[in-house]
Amino acid sequence: MSRELFKFKGGVHPPEHKSESNTRPIAVAPIPNFLVIPVRQHIGNPAKPLVHVGQSVLKGQMIAAADGYISAAVHAPTSGVISDINLQAVPHVSGLPDLCITLVTDGLEQWIDHGPIDYLALPPAALRMQLRDMGLAGLGGAVFPSAVKLDPGAAHTCPTLIINGGECEPWITCDEMLMRERADDILQGVAVMRHLLDSTEVLVGIEDNKPEALAAMQAAAAKLDFKVEIVAVPAIYPGGGAKQLIQTLTGQEVPSGKLSTDIGIQVFNVGTAYALARAVHHGEPLISRLVTVTGHVLRPQNFEVLIGTPMHTLITHAGDRHGTTGVLMGGPMMGMPMPDLKVPVVKATNCILVKSRELFPALPKALPCIRCTRCADVCPAELQPQELFRFAKAGDFGRAQEYHLFDCIECGCCSYVCPSHIPLVDFYRYAKSEIWANEKEKRAADLARERHEFRQFRLEREKKEKAEKLAAKTQAKRAELTTAPAGGAVASEADAKKALIAAALARAQAKKVEATPKNTDSLSAETQREIEEIEVRRAKIRELAHQPLETEEKPK
């Protein structure tokens, strides 16, 4: 009963390096003295802190609440005292500090009250809210809030549910070890996903270089009361990419610019399914995850790590060695270099890869592109990377977009095979960020122009209204003078005064309404979010700008 598999175009076969870390069982990492927990660990709005410095918190207690629909809460990974809420270095490509909550651990591991959720009894929307408040986000790397992905939308159903156990990146084995050791839990989570998405078909794609994981998952699937198909897929990078796995398993392509749910398919990482099982069946929010610590360390291994654990403590635990040349979060194909080892493990941290000169020799200098199109041969998005490179380099971002720059998944296959050793992906990221920046600028300019035009219009209208009112008033006065009897003058004078005051009040009210900028009323949710993000950043910048003042010595 083997399933017909489909082949996606492109891909490469980098050395796997899985055996370094998958020969030791999962171990629980020790609790560090303090945890640094960023409030932004997922796509969407950062969570809003709920705690204050000095407050004691219990394990599993929500310390920052989800903010809006696309967001997720953040919890205390263990019990202790909040010691700081400030900007700290986080594992992010930008290298910019972000708001973090520092928790001094007490080692007592005192849990907050928690218990299983009867997910079948809850209305789906309520269950999703609860999952959002338990901080669930995709653990495959993109950390998209799971509650959002578990919403089948208007169709009310998502026929095909794919569980991604591909793990095609070299060196990383956390998904593999999770499947080998905790297959039953993963499938318990899958049951919840299947319930929420109303899926009729459940497929688990696992690369065929993980026979133990395949066997464990097959054994676990046999125990279920619904059908889960465990499928061995060919090991090729990036076969574990969501779009590539969908194509391998179903032969379908996700249309450019659309979501997989548009073709009735949703994909979750095995780690996310596991976290969901812990949340629903045990009431545990997402406070830890599996992290592969490998590369240039004495004992490469997978650890169950509390979110917020500083990376250097894990490297020390796995046995640090001399000759370290850097540390990556993620794998060698898509990972990012860590500027500082104090940065914490976050929900997106699947691997800490320690580099050495032997394992990762310095990359040779780049030569000019010779248009050999090896990059196009291996591109799983079927782009023409050599053309994108040319446009990006020339700053011709419009052409780059026409050549589908935004369909690039940044898998790095092109750079991997380039005989001229050009860091192609870097050029695409640069082009994308330039385009985003330009668009933001354009939007801001449009907004400013609209505001200006509206002000002109308002001034014009006010002038006209004033003139009309004045004319009406003189007319009325004139009429009054000519027609009103002298006797009623006193009473009507008081009335007139009252009426004038009322009118003035009304005018003031009207002005107030006008004064609030009209063009913020009908903003799209996206723009609204953007504005909020900008506000957050501005607040941060303001905060930063004020810091030196506070620490400056006051004149005596």
Next chain:
Amino acid sequence: MPAPFILDRSSVTQVMAWVLAALLPGVAAYVWVFGPGILVTLSLATVTALAAEAAMLKARGYPAKPFLTDLSAIVTAWLLALSLPSLAPWWLIITGTVFAIVVAKHLYGGLGQNIFNPAMVGYAVLIVSFPVQMTQWSGPVELTPSSLSFAQSATVIFGGEFPKAVLDAVTMATPLDTLRTGLLQQLTIDEIMPKSIFGHYGGTGFEWLAAAFLIGGLLLWALRIISWQVPLAFLAGIWLAAGFLHFFDAGRFGAPWFHLFAPSVMLGAFFIATDPVSGATTPRGKLIFGFGAGLLTIVIRTWGGFPDGVAFAILLMNLCVPLIDQYTQPRIYGGAGKEPRA
């Protein structure tokens, strides 16, 4: 440094080295058919190319080492040398090589920037400027009463004292030249072809050289250094155009197999039209590029002013590359209009 942090072991040097290696069967066949003179030509072209490359890099302020060791200049030198007549004088070799490297490559921006294939620019300049010297081919060893040794070849190439009678005894018109001259004399194909210069498919000896280039080209394809589209489309263009003409008037137009088995065609199809820098990049574009070059080759051979047309055909198609690439962009993943494939 951003991701990825690992590379496979390919390099420009490796690509170029394979191209040179794939030319070795051709070089061996050349020596066997026309004598060792080609080795002198190759060496002279190589030294000239490297010197010109180094000088241009220095003039342009580029580091010498990465570009001299990428072997691209040597590939250009060899491709030009293998296109030249076996007894081309030294100054012809140097002029062509210098023009290829200095003008066609570096004045257009160096490695990866040239819109024309440098070797073919060098060849075109020579055949336009020095048509007589460009026909100084020694006849295939099996057809000439005597042949030249390595030292004798060197003496001829470097313009030393050499008895003209001996030289006349070893030089011969090429098959394509013979065909062209014959046709101009109002002879029919049937009257021209029995001459000994014509072999089984192409010219005597020349067809072996063509076969050797074909073997080298297949090696490059097996190594995935070249794709199948350009050579196949190029050969198909030659075969169909020649076949079409031959079908309508076999008396005035050479047979398709004869056209196909010229060394210039095999060298062009597998080594020159496949030059990634000056060729089309998209799969469909490569087909159009190759087919167009094949078609033009026959058009130039038949109605043009020169016996062979491979160089001009490829240069003309080089001109069209930006247009071809722009209009043959393939469908992307998730783009409109394709069924799932197994």
